Amino acid sequence: MASGPDQRSPVKGSVKTLTKSHPHIEAIVHGGGQIMIGSIKPIRHAAVAHDGKKTLAMLRCKAGESLEQILHRLELAIAQAQLDGQCVDELNNPDSDKTYKF
DSSP: OOEEEEEESOOOOOHHHHHHHHHHHHHHHHHHHHEEEEEEEEEEEEEEEOOOSSSEEEEEOOOOHHHHHHHHHHHHHHHHHHHHHHHOOOSSOOTTTTTOOO
């Protein structure tokens, strides 16, 4: 059977590479938490890490930022949040009357 564009196989070694370079993200996912990257309305480009109990990081993607770059920043933000117990929050503006919670 011929494989078409919808039947792509994953890149060999991609999971192994991700887990080596992003151990905090791997721990969140394997520990029952979740990582969300993409549109989280009304934010068009965001990355959020939740450990299953609390949100550790809410990042706004920078203009031109690649997926690898936002994953790296999310990795660092998770580590920082676990170290000091504070959510790294780039989504909420203290001057705004809107608050985003995940």
